[in-house]
Amino acid sequence: MNRITLILLVGVAALLAFVEGRGLLREGIFGTRIDVLPILVTYAAFRSDLFAAVGLACFSGLLFDALSLNPLGVSLISLTLVSLFLSQLRGLVLRDQALAQMALGAVVATMNPLISLGLLWFLGLSPVVGWGTVFQIAVMGASGAVLAPFFFLLFDWLEEALTYEEEPFSRFRSEVEIKRGRG
Amino acid sequence: MLRRPRVVLILAVLAVGLLMVLLPSRLNDQLKKSVGWFYLPMIGAANGVEAVGHQLRAYVTPRSSLLSEIDRLRQDNHRLRVRDFQALEVFRENRRLRQMVQWKGAQPWDLRLAKVIIDDPANWWRSVSLDIGSDDGIKVDDPVLSVQGLVGKVISVSGGRSKVALLGDPSCRVAAVLGNSGHGGIVTPSGQGAINRRIVELKHLPSEADLAPGAEVLTSGAGGVFPSGIPIGRLIDSQSYDFGLYSGARIRLRADLDRLDYVWVIARSESHEEVLE
Numbered sequence: 001m002n003r004i005t006l007i008l009l010v011g012v013a014a015l016l017a018f019v020e021g022r023g024l025l026r027e028g029i030f031g032t033r034i035d036v037l038p039i040l041v042t043y044a045a046f047r048s049d050l051f052a053a054v055g056l057a058c059f060s061g062l063l064f065d066a067l068s069l070n071p072l073g074v075s076l077i078s079l080t081l082v083s084l085f086l087s088q089l090r091g092l093v094l095r096d097q098a099l100a101q102m103a104l105g106a107v108v109a110t111m112n113p114l115i116s117l118g119l120l121w122f123l124g125l126s127p128v129v130g131w132g133t134v135f136q137i138a139v140m141g142a143s144g145a146v147l148a149p150f151f152f153l154l155f156d157w158l159e160e161a162l163t164y165e166e167e168p169f170s171r172f173r174s175e176v177e178i179k180r181g182r183g
Numbered sequence: 184m185l186r187r188p189r190v191v192l193i194l195a196v197l198a199v200g201l202l203m204v205l206l207p208s209r210l211n212d213q214l215k216k217s218v219g220w221f222y223l224p225m226i227g228a229a230n231g232v233e234a235v236g237h238q239l240r241a242y243v244t245p246r247s248s249l250l251s252e253i254d255r256l257r258q259d260n261h262r263l264r265v266r267d268f269q270a271l272e273v274f275r276e277n278r279r280l281r282q283m284v285q286w287k288g289a290q291p292w293d294l295r296l297a298k299v300i301i302d303d304p305a306n307w308w309r310s311v312s313l314d315i316g317s318d319d320g321i322k323v324d325d326p327v328l329s330v331q332g333l334v335g336k337v338i339s340v341s342g343g344r345s346k347v348a349l350l351g352d353p354s355c356r357v358a359a360v361l362g363n364s365g366h367g368g369i370v371t372p373s374g375q376g377a378i379n380r381r382i383v384e385l386k387h388l389p390s391e392a393d394l395a396p397g398a399e400v401l402t403s404g405a406g407g408v409f410p411s412g413i414p415i416g417r418l419i420d421s422q423s424y425d426f427g428l429y430s431g432a433r434i435r436l437r438a439d440l441d442r443l444d445y446v447w448v449i450a451r452s453e454s455h456e457e458v459l460e
Contacts, residue, residue, distance in 0.1 A: 018225045020304035031378040033306050050189050054196055061200075066218040067301050069308035069352070071211050073203030080196050087189075117307065123204060126353045127307030130374025136306050 001048035005159045013040050013060040021067035031132070032139040037064060038108040039148050041079050043155050045086035046095045046104075053083035070116065071123065078115035082108050101152050102145040109144025113137055216341050226300055292410065294447045295319055297327075297345075302443075309352035309372075309380060310338070311443060316345045320450045324408050328447050332414040332437030333357065333402060337448065345448075349440050350415070351376045351383045358406045359385055359415055362399030366392035370400075370415060373433060380440045383416070388430040394421035400434050410449065 001009075016036050037060045045053035061076030068075075086108065094100045114137065120127050203211065301312035315321055317340045325337040327347050335349040348355035350370060357370040368388040375382045385400060398418040404411025414437050421432035 014221070015225075017304070018222055018229075021222075021301045022229060031380075033304055035304070051192065054192060058196060062218050063221065064304060066215050066222070067312070068303050068305040069310045069346075069348070069354075070305055071204045071206075071208070072215045072218065073200045073211075077197060077200035077204070080193065080200065084193055113306070116305075119204065120307070127305075128309060128351060128353065128372045128377050129307055130377040132375060132378030133307070136377060140306075 001044070001052065002159055002163050004162045005155060006044070006048060006052055008158060008162075009040060009044055009155065010056060010059060013037060013056060014063055016040070017060055017063040017067065020064070029143060030135070030139050032136040032143075034143045034147075035064075035109065035112065035140060036147055036151070037061070037075075037079065038082055038112040039105050039144055039151050041083050042086055042104050042108050042148060043151055045083050046090065046093075047155070047159070050083065050087045053087065054080055057083045070120070071125075074116050074119050074123075075112075077119060078112050081115055082112050085111070098149045098152075101148045105144035105146070105148025106141045107144075110137055110141035113140055212339055216344075219344075222301075230300075293320075293450045295321065295450050297321075297446055297448050299443045299446060300344075306377070309335075309349035309355075309376075309440065311335075311347050311349065311446075313337075313345045313347060313446065313448070314343065315448065316340050316343045318342050321345050321448055322451065325451065326409045326413070326449045328413060328449070329438045329443060329445075330447075331439065332416065333409065334438050334440065334443065334446050336408060347446075349380075350436055350438075351380060351440070357409055357415065358403045359400050360403040360411075361388075361392060361394070361418070362401055363395065364393040364398075367403050367405065368392075368431075370434065375433070381416075381436045382419070383434050383436060385418070385432045385434050386424075386429070388421075388432065390423060390427055390430050392430055394418060394430060394432050396420055 020033065020035065020037075040060065041053055041057050044056045057079035058076050061074075061079040062072065064070075064075040065072045086104070089104075093104065095104075117127060117129065117133075203214065206214070295315055297313035297315045299311045300314050303310040313321075313327075321337055321340050323337055323340055327334045327336060333350060335347045335352070335355045337345050338348045338354055339346045350357065351372050353372055358367060359370050360367045366388055368385045371384050371386050373382050373384040388394070396418055400415045400418060402409040402411055402413040402415060416434040416436040419433040419435050421430055423430050
């Protein structure tokens with residue numbers, strides 16, 4: 001992945017974490033607030049290396065927790081585990097296929113809240129959960145499936161727009177150059 | 184398979200994460216506030232954009248509708264001033280009577296208007312951040328209301344910001360009474376509140392309590408955090424617990440917690456006279 005794209009990805013993660021906290025979608029979709037950060041981590045994990053994905057997971061996880069009542073570090077751990085899971089799948093998934101991107105989006109968008117909730121329970125906290133939470137996690141998974149191909153498309157386009165085109169192959173070969181003159 | 188540097192990276196990140204979450208809550212809060220500084224420019228920019236939006240709306244709104252709005256607000260203002268005189272007289276009378284029977288004086292409300300700047304992005308917490316903090320006299324446990332009713336209480340404060348736990352969050356439990364019968368209980372989160380933020384539960388009610396749907400639920404004033412008489416919501420339905428020993432009820436909150444823009448924080452004033460003046 002191009003460095004500028006990576007910087008853009010980090011910027012978009014910060015902006016989206018803020019937008020999620022600013023409550024632009026306060027009522028959410030069917031009473032569920034959508035979290036797009038796992039999808040950005042998925043993109044970083046599949047288009048770059050583990051270091052970039054984990055870096056993005058740490059950064060966006062800390063920003064998310066700073067706005068939430070989650071203890072700082074919960075989302076960092078869950079997103080890092082998500083990026084670790086994705087790095088294991090790297091060689092097994094046809095990541096350019098929209099269907100594979102949808103499946104990945106659904107899996108990570110479901111996995112991330114489950115890990116966070118598990119951690120919160122492990123810490124002895126009691127988040128507001130009920131049967132509705134199952135529905136919410138399903139909605140998050142579905143939204144992940146819908147949004148993942150869109151983010152892949154957007155960042156692939158950015159990557160293409162921000163990368164220099166390779167110089168076309170030249171037929172000039174220096175070893176067969178005819179030297180003219182006296183030398 | 185993961186290679187050695189990658190394993191080290193993952194383990195290091197997870198160790199740092201675990202260390203953070205296992206820190207004492209005060210330290211964790213401090214760290215969180217430090218990370219929150221990152222958002223200050225974004226909050227400023229968002230407020231700027233909102234201000235420009237307001238200005239643009241002011242340009243396109245016809246003058247006639249602005250004038251009629253001013254007339255309406257002027258009438259409201261006059262009506263509220265007259266009510267304020269009445270309330271002040273009632274307050275003085277109440278204070279005299281309390282002095283006569285040697286009761287502790289009721290604390291008057293010193294209200295501070297605050298803007299909701301951040302809403303909790305997680306689905307499993309109910310909290311918002313306000314644009315006022317300890318510099319404005321806000322303290323932990325100060326009650327927060329909207330014009331519809333009780334909203335929650337302040338749980339952490341910094342210079343210019345404060346965090347509020349909303350009704351329905353585990354860190355905001357409120358002693359409440361039923362308006363019709365005076366029976367008391369505790370407002371706690373509801374499992375249904377995971378989807379619908381306006382639903383909470385009223386627990387620990389005595390079994391003989393009159394739990395008619397639609398009954399008004401108010402703060403009881405017990406515990407000393409919330410003043411008595413603030414409307415919380417209306418009773419939806421009820422059921423009994425522990426073999427009929429206790430009853431519980433679902434409440435629909437008056438305040439719409441998904442659409443909070445401005446709220447009032449009740450700052451505890453030092454003296455009654457100060458507020459009466």
